[in-house]
Amino acid sequence: MAEKLDSNKLISIILYSIIGLLGLFIVFVLYFPFVTMNLFGFAIYGGFSGVDASLDRGDALIVTLDDFETLDNTKLIVFELDGYGSADGLKVYKIMTEVVATEKTYRVHSSGSAISYQWDITEDMYLGTVKSKLPALGYIIGFLRSPIGVTVILINVILITTAVILVKKLKPQSK
Structure with a gap:
């Protein structure tokens, strides 16, 4: 029954x-974050290796995907820099100029600076445009995405699961 x-x-x-x-x-x-960008239209990034002067390295940023072809110099963009040696990593800077080349690329700079970085940002590097910031939450996100953070999470899950199983086994069986 x-x-x-x-x-x-x-x-x-x-x-x-x-x-x-x-x-x-x-x-x-x-x-x-690429999955949440496709499913929900936004992503959250933190743990940057380079940030604009208007931001703090520890800020978490809510990012949406705008059309790469129509970006202008008022936008803060998030991009993954690759192929520039020690400068590689997750960055967020303001667009300065469009570079005339075979494919559309941009140069970026830090707010308040008239000098651009010599990085050619292509559409493949572009991750999105900053819509909002969450102060200091980027430190936590950066830690949780790091190998040490993942290890800490896995150890805690194993310890908590083991504790729950032991408590249930040691609990007297009563009806």
Whole structure:
């Protein structure tokens, strides 16, 4: 005979489902920003190796994808610099000029500076345009995305899971 589903069990199922979906969303936002950009139209980036003078290195930035062809010099853009040696990494700077070349590229600079960096930012490097900032949250995001952060998370999950299993095994069986 099938057991009747009581209201407490239903509430706990709904609560665990919501917590699971929220956890999945947080994992995607932290570790797969390209997926959240495609699914939800935004991504959150933090842990930059170079930032504009108007920002702090520890800011987390909410980014949306604008058309690369129509960017102008008022936009702060996030890009992954690659092929420039020690300057490589996740950057956010203001567009300065469009470079006339075979493919559309931009040069960037820091706010308040008249000198551009000699990086040619292509559409492949472009990750999005800054829409908002979350102060100091970038330090946390940068840590959680690092190998040490992932290791800390995995160790904590293993410890918590082990503790729950041990508590359930040691709990006296009563009916």
